[in-house]
Amino acid sequence: QVQLVESGGGLVQAGGSLRLSCTASGRTFWGYDMGWFRQAPGKEREFVASIGWSGSSIAYATSVKGRFTISRDNAKNTVELTMNSLEPEDTGVYYCARRMGGLYNSKASYDYWGQGTQVTVSS
Secondary structure (H helix, E strand, C coil), rough: CCCEEEEEEEEECCCCEEEEEEECHHHHEEEEEEEEEEECCCCCCCCCCCCCCCCCCEECCCCCCCCCCEEEEECCEEEEEEEECCCHHHHEEEEEEEEEECCCCCHHHEEEEEECEEEEEEE
């Protein structure tokens, strides 16, 4: 059974930080690029960041570049998203996903998704 489980969300004031973690089960993770997406209320799910299997190919959405950092630990089957200088516009449900191919910033390129973790940034 393929499973991705996110954790680390919560309520934080603007300017604060959070670290999200995504733990993957067995074959879910090995050899695959991974990504983070988010969805704000009433909006489409949008790309946040992605990382290649070896950790060398990293991409960020323009809105988070310089504030967020994606990383992975293949030995622990985890992908993390460290979020600094959070803004109210960063509020939403954050999802990690496995990329099966295609464009790194397209939802259609990802086949397995976690259940999401809520991030709320107060002003």
